[in-house]
Every structure is written in C-alpha cells, then in structure tokens.
Amino acid sequence: MSVAALALCVGLVACSADAEASKGAEQTTTSSPAPRATTGGDASTDPGSDTADQPVAKIERAGHTTAPTISAEPADTGAPVTYDDGVTVRIDDVSFAKETAQGPGSFPDREYARLTITITNGSTAKIDLGTSVLTLLDASGTAAVRVYAAEAEAVDFAGVLAAGKSATASYAFALPSDARDDVALVVDFDGDHSSAVFRGGLD
Template sequence: MPPEGDPAEPTPATTPRRRRTIAVVVGAVVVVAAVVLALVLTGRGDSSPSPDATTSTAQPSGGASGDATGGDASDEPTSSTPPAAGPDTPESPPVGLDGSPTVVDGVTVRVKSLTAVDGEAVLPGEVAGPAVRAELEMVNSSGAAVDLSTVVVNLAYGSGRTPANTFSTGTSSFPASVEAGATATGVYVFEVPADDRDDLRLTVDYAVDVPVVVFEGAAS
C-alpha cells in the first residue's frame, strides 16, 4: 500500500481506456470540422450567379427586338404629314384677293373675306386696336383626304412689309385635314394699323417643298 498523500499510479487497465477516450474525442472534432468546412464551401458555391441570371442581366431594357431606348421599330410613326414650311420656301407669283390659286394637286385656296375689325386683347402682349380679319377656304377636289396640319397663314402690311401679330380672339386655324370633296375654313385676325389696311400681303404656307401662295390687296 503506497504511503498516504502520494497519488496512486494508474493501473495498466485504466491507461488504454483513457487513450480510447482521447481518440474518440479527437475523431469527433475532426468530423465536426469537416462538416463545417463542407457547409462553408457549399454556401460559397451557391452565391455564384447562375448562367441564366447572367444572361438576363445582359439583355437590353427594350428586349431583343427593341432599340437602345426600349422602343420597337414597329412603333415608329407612319404619318404622311408634309414637312412644315420654312423661311427658304419659294413663293408663287402674287395674285389678287379674288384669286383661287392651286396649293397642291387637287387643292385650291381662296380668300373668302378680308375685312377691317377691332382686335380684342386677351393674352399678355396683345394690344387692342385696329385689325384685319381674314377668312380663307381650302377646297379639296382630289379623291383623298389632304393633310393641313402644317399650313401657316401670315400677313404683312405697308411698303416695308411689316409682319402683323395675330390676335388669339377670333382666330381659328385650318383643321388638321380636309376630306375629299370637302372645304376647310380658317379664320385669322391680324393686328394692322388703320392707315396700312389698303396695302396687305397675305401668305399661305402649305409645306416646305410647296411654293407659298401670295395674295395682295386691301381690306374692305
């Protein structure tokens, strides 16, 4: 029997059990570490974008057939509206107020009336005073509707051909089109000094590639 107070030395039977316990614990730790590592690697692999996702983000916003703005070629306007008249558009020889010149094939224009009136100021910049009211008619003798959306009517007065301002009140421009066999009417009220009403130049601009129709005369 060992002396009192000295630790008892392990017996041969207890030593193998301790070694087996340590081996089991170490093996369990290794297994847990392997499982954790496998989960981490699996998680990283799942975070990578799939080929489908990459393909979808590369598509333009308008789809495969659209343009860069997302539109589609089939959505482009197919309007036959003529180009608007401009300052370089040639002019036809002037005609009298009783004339009925041709604008385009099958379409003529005439001044139904050109009378002196008093202009009414409504919008900012307008000044009430002497004015001229021009009523025009566009006659379509062709077999199809004619676009009038670009028609511009102007008036100048005096020897210096001063451009006249247009009053909003009383003015009603030509409609967007005139049907075959029909007549369209446009009314325009211009600011013109009373002393210049006998020297007027009324122009009708149909489109940039069509000569401007010119009427000359005096208001009644």
C-alpha cells in the same frame, strides 16, 4: 526587396492602371447631336429671303426634305389661288375691328384685320392642314403680328382635308387702317404645294 518581388509589385501597379482606364472607357459614351425638330409652328423670320412669288420661305415639315412639287401663281386678294391638281385657296371674307380686351397681354384699341380663308381640295389626295402657317406682310414686307384676342374669333386650320372637301379658318392680324391697301397674304398649308400668295388691298 528581391528582383522577383519588385517585378510582382510593378506588375500589380500596371494592372491596376489598366483596370481604371478600362473602367473609365466603359462609362464614357459618345452620342450624335439630336436632329433638329421640324414643326409647323413658325414662319420664316426673313420674309424677303425668297422670290416675289414666294415672299416667305416654306416652313420645315417632318418627312418633307424636298421642295414643293405643285405650284400656283399668286392671285389678287379678290381671286382664288388655283393649283394644277385642283386645290384652290381663297379669301372668303375680310373684316376690321379694334381690340377691346383689357388686362395683361392685351392691346386695347389696336386695329386688326380678320381674314376668313377656305381651302378646297379638288385633288385626289388628302392634305394635312395641321402645320398650316399664315403670314400677312405689309407694303414694306414686314410681317404683321397675329392677334389672338377672344373677340377676333380666330380659328386655325387643323386636321386632314379629304379629297373633294373644303376647310375654312379665320386668322387675325394687327393691321392699322393706313396699311390695308397693299399687303401680301402667304398661306403655307402643306409640304407638297407652294404657298398660296395673295397680293393687293383688303376691303
């Protein structure tokens, strides 16, 4: 083989290798991990991680990257939690019953407490209640399980609460009769306000 032919052959092999490398680079893409979705579905799984005034960490909400700017002191279960901007949260009614539903996923005879909560928007801004999360803690700080049985007639907060308006919802929690005297109810209703915290007994 002549020197010229050998050089031509080497050149063709090099070009072919470069083409394959270029082709592979075009097919390879790099992407950053998708941002973690922030929703209003779940409360903290570590209720004791915050302070006594805020025993459950605030949930993450889309568009809220800073701590709440409006706060209120905890209240007794029989009194309202009142914020400086005019928003109030109160427990309107408490009732007790046992589950009666039968079948898969049901817990017949499990005791529960049904709490009716009202939020009154005395501020000048609307409040999005669509990501509200309520947590009931017993004396040991353990979160009670939500009860969704039909007879509990639970109705979550939802929608946007306009200035000057009130919204009422009902939540049911599995709570034995011997645990009713010392509880903490945490109402995390938006990203601008600290959670409303109630401490005391349920009767």
